[in-house]
Amino acid sequence: MRILKFTAFSVSAGVIELGSFSLLNELSGWSYWPCYLIALVLPVLWNFTLNRRFTFRSANNVPKAMLLVFLYYCVFTPVTTVLGNYLAEGLAWNEYLVTGINMALNLSTEYLYDRFVVFKKTLDTNDIAKKRAVRQ
Numbered sequence: 001m002r003i004l005k006f007t008a009f010s011v012s013a014g015v016i017e018l019g020s021f022s023l024l025n026e027l028s029g030w031s032y033w034p035c036y037l038i039a040l041v042l043p044v045l046w047n048f049t050l051n052r053r054f055t056f057r058s059a060n061n062v063p064k065a066m067l068l069v070f071l072y073y074c075v076f077t078p079v080t081t082v083l084g085n086y087l088a089e090g091l092a093w094n095e096y097l098v099t100g101i102n103m104a105l106n107l108s109t110e111y112l113y114d115r116f117v118v119f120k121k122t123l124d125t126n127d128i129a130k131k132r133a134v135r136q
Contacts, residue, residue, distance in 0.1 A: 003111065005055040010107050012050075013043030021099055032088040032095055033081050036102070040077060044069070051114060057129035060122035068118045072110060080105065 021039035024030060048069055052058050058065065080102045087093040087101075115123075124133075 013047040016043040056119035059126040
């Protein structure tokens with residue numbers, strides 16, 4: 001069930017990312033990397049907030065969890081920005097295909113990182129999880 005929730009919230013974040021990427025890509029005249037980088041940052045907070053509360057139902061320290069997610073993006077962002085720019089600009093791949101590949105990589109790797117690193121010890125500790133446990 002967690003994977004389905006994470007995927008649903010990630011799809012909504014993907015809409016934000018694709019929408020902002022499309023606007024920047026079509027209207028700004030910028031190269032791939034600034035459009036991608038700005039579009040990547042916008043849905044991160046959205047996804048973090050929803051997944052922390054509803055998917056992982058964690059009551060952990062928010063600044064600590066955000067720092068851990070920030071560390072994930074310290075690796076993910078430069079790798080996908082450089083690789084994406086190489087594919088889109090260097091090899092002339094379609095920008096939307098490259099962004100889609102990056103989004104698929106983000107979905108799979110971030111779920112695993114959130115589940116086994118960020119929220120590992122605090123799964124199902126928030127008020128939603130406690131209410132559900134009482135009902136069962």
